[in-house]
Amino acid sequence: MFFSVVCRLLVLETTNMKNNIKLLENIGQCPDCKGELKVSEEVECLSCGNKFPIKGELPVLVKQSKLKEVLDSWDSDIEDYSLYTTPSIVKLCEEKTGFTLDACCGVGLYTKHFNSNVVSFDIVPKYVKRALKQNENQNNVFLIADMKNIPFKRNSFGLVFCSSALEHFTKEEGDEIIPNLINLSNDSVIIDVPNNGNWIISFLKNISSGIYEHREESKHEILNHSRLFSVKDLKEYGFEVSGCLGGLTYLKTSKFTSTITNFFMSLCPSLAGTIIGVKEK
Numbered sequence: 001m002f003f004s005v006v007c008r009l010l011v012l013e014t015t016n017m018k019n020n021i022k023l024l025e026n027i028g029q030c031p032d033c034k035g036e037l038k039v040s041e042e043v044e045c046l047s048c049g050n051k052f053p054i055k056g057e058l059p060v061l062v063k064q065s066k067l068k069e070v071l072d073s074w075d076s077d078i079e080d081y082s083l084y085t086t087p088s089i090v091k092l093c094e095e096k097t098g099f100t101l102d103a104c105c106g107v108g109l110y111t112k113h114f115n116s117n118v119v120s121f122d123i124v125p126k127y128v129k130r131a132l133k134q135n136e137n138q139n140n141v142f143l144i145a146d147m148k149n150i151p152f153k154r155n156s157f158g159l160v161f162c163s164s165a166l167e168h169f170t171k172e173e174g175d176e177i178i179p180n181l182i183n184l185s186n187d188s189v190i191i192d193v194p195n196n197g198n199w200i201i202s203f204l205k206n207i208s209s210g211i212y213e214h215r216e217e218s219k220h221e222i223l224n225h226s227r228l229f230s231v232k233d234l235k236e237y238g239f240e241v242s243g244c245l246g247g248l249t250y251l252k253t254s255k256f257t258s259t260i261t262n263f264f265m266s267l268c269p270s271l272a273g274t275i276i277g278v279k280e281k
Contacts, residue, residue, distance in 0.1 A: 020141045021059055023119070027156040031063050031149040058128055059143040061121075061151040070144055074125045085109050086274060088244035088262060089163060089192055098158020098187050104147050104165035111135045116158070121145035147177050152184055160185040167193050167225045174227060178237050182279060189279040191239070194246065195272050196228040231269050234277040243272020 021039055028037045035047025043052040043059050052067070053060050055074070062070050093113040102111060105120035108131025118140045122128045125144055132142045145151050147169065160181050166174055182189050234241045243265040245258055253261070265272035 020139065021054065021057075021143075023141055024059065024061075024143075024151075027119070027153055028061065028151050029153050031061055031146065031151045037151075055125075055144075056129070057132060057142070058125070061143055061145045062123070063146065063149055066146060070123065070125065076124070076126055078124060078126055085113075086163075086192070086244060086246065088242075088266070089190070089274075089276060092190055092276070092278065093161065096159045096188060096190070099156075100159040100161060101152065101157040101184060103150065103160060103162040103181060104168075105131055105142075106164070107131050108134050108142070110161065110163060111138070111140060114159070114161075117141075119143075119152075119157070121150075123147065148173060150177075150180055150184065154183045155186040157185050158187040160189045162189075162191045164192065164194075166191060167227055167229060170226045182238070182281075185281060187281055189239075189281075190276070191234070192274050192276045193229040193234075194225070195230065195243065195269070195275045196225075229275065231275055234275060237277070237279075239277030239279045241269050242266045242276050242278070243269030244274050244276065246273040 021043075024037050024043060025039055028043075029035065030037060030045035030048060030050060032050050033045060033048040035045045038044045038046055039054075039059075042054055043061060044050070045052075050064055052062075053071075055071070060067065060070060090110070090113050093110055094115065097115045100114045100116055100118045102108070102114075102118050102120040105111070105122050105128070106124075107127050108120055111118050111120055111131065112135060118138075119142075120128070120131055120135075120140065121143045122131070123144065123146050128142050128144055135142075147165065162181055166177065169177060178191070181191070231241050231243075244262050245253070245265065269275050
């Protein structure tokens, strides 16, 4: 009896997972040619015929030229990062409704804070596997995909969310990625990045001892920062900008201090450790 129940639950879970992935037929597109997708034991492009594996429970929707590289890194020892959330950003997530894309999701720390079903992707298999494990009881979809070739159709999501990711791309890459993120949403976009864009914040970081977070360089190039953002940069992309303490810094300060500091940073984002962009469509 017990064995029979377990088997039924496993079949049900597998069926739900496949049904979730089937969603890619409606909102997904081939990362190589932008063609329509068909999901079976793998994901196939109906236009160019390219096939993309489903490894475990994770579709791997990256360009064919990058596929081997991603599969070879499946069990990589790449270090964890961003293992903390930022309260100001959590609040924004909880306030929004609508089908959500968590772009460059890392280990999926914000997934549980959204008020709807979520599609989450990252290029690092280790992170997405962990994100899936942390949120396995939710009706969400996780996949491996590349921010430089996001495999989704325009206007597929209500909310598009991207946290602590855009600083890992060059300005030229960001100038393509950010408009693409905006085009994927039919309602709103939320992004956040470290604020390194003016001499005041650089000076404060140099003289501070624990107020602002300091970040060590990683041996993995993908984790290192390639671009410095300022409030002006986000405004040029059309975002309304506010500021807050970064998550790591928030953990290092008392609740009273962080609350007061966050209040002033929301009014003057140029002095914030993290700047948040919100764009309503």
